[in-house]
Amino acid sequence: MYNFTDDCLIGIEMIDNEHRELFRIVNDIQNLLDSDANDKYDRSIEMIDRLKEYAKEHFRHEELYMESIDHPELELQKKQHSDFCDKINEADMTIAGSGQDEFLTDLLKFLVTWLYRHIIGSDLLIGKLRPVNERSQKIEFTDKYLTGISQIDEEHKELFRIIDNLYSVMNDDFIADKYDEIISLLEQLKNYTKFHFEDEEAYMKKINYKDLPAQQRAHEAFIARLDDMDLAHIDENQQDTLEELLEFLTEWLTNHILHSDKNIGK
Numbered sequence: 001m002y003n004f005t006d007d008c009l010i011g012i013e014m015i016d017n018e019h020r021e022l023f024r025i026v027n028d029i030q031n032l033l034d035s036d037a038n039d040k041y042d043r044s045i046e047m048i049d050r051l052k053e054y055a056k057e058h059f060r061h062e063e064l065y066m067e068s069i070d071h072p073e074l075e076l077q078k079k080q081h082s083d084f085c086d087k088i089n090e091a092d093m094t095i096a097g098s099g100q101d102e103f104l105t106d107l108l109k110f111l112v113t114w115l116y117r118h119i120i121g122s123d124l125l126i127g128k129l130r131p132v133n134e135r136s137q138k139i140e141f142t143d144k145y146l147t148g149i150s151q152i153d154e155e156h157k158e159l160f161r162i163i164d165n166l167y168s169v170m171n172d173d174f175i176a177d178k179y180d181e182i183i184s185l186l187e188q189l190k191n192y193t194k195f196h197f198e199d200e201e202a203y204m205k206k207i208n209y210k211d212l213p214a215q216q217r218a219h220e221a222f223i224a225r226l227d228d229m230d231l232a233h234i235d236e237n238q239q240d241t242l243e244e245l246l247e248f249l250t251e252w253l254t255n256h257i258l259h260s261d262k263n264i265g266k
């Protein structure tokens, strides 16, 4: 059973309802695969097709919504959405015999992992990213971000510091080529983020924290976005890429601390 948990809610009703429906279809397919029905493979394949059609409709609605609010990640999202449809289109459903069960279960697992990552890593920011002229030039760690767990708070402060260094590079008009500095700070950010997530997850395990799986999913989605970054694109258009990247990092991280990490302390 793949749970559509509260951390997947983005706060826009139409989109949330459609995401919930996608999970409902995925769970129907999983239940069918787990059953003893004779025709379960044929029916599963039909349902995967239905999932694809529903996802396409949903992506269309979501893209229209993003267009209407001038969401800066529209192009990125369009690409991610078409990757999802391609993956289903490329799947060879004709696989016969005993391999069918494993094949369909794996495909479903891939699709649901993609959905979790995409919703938490990208959709969650719909309506939260600011237009270019309203973006801030800095990220400051204030008391509102404190979780009350000193180790976690110190690590969050360090993350803010690294991001702040990226802001400084962005605002420095005297460096002509910022590529090397951007790449080195991104590396630092990635490594420190992984280190921090491990610590945070270890702490949650220790206190038997009930939302650990949701946190793990969120962390994984964030790391995946960092790993998927197109470095060549950074070199082509340093200033704009940096600006978009910082907007994503700042919004994702502050949102995650305020809505997820702070609950660990409670």
Ligand SMILES: [Fe+2]
Pocket (backbone or CB within 6 Å): 062, 077, 081, 118, 122, 123
């Ligand atoms: Fe999306």
Ligand SMILES: [Fe+2]
Pocket (backbone or CB within 6 Å): 152, 156, 196, 200, 257, 261
């Ligand atoms: Fe954290």
Ligand SMILES: [Fe+2]
Pocket (backbone or CB within 6 Å): 200, 215, 219, 256, 260, 261
């Ligand atoms: Fe976290």
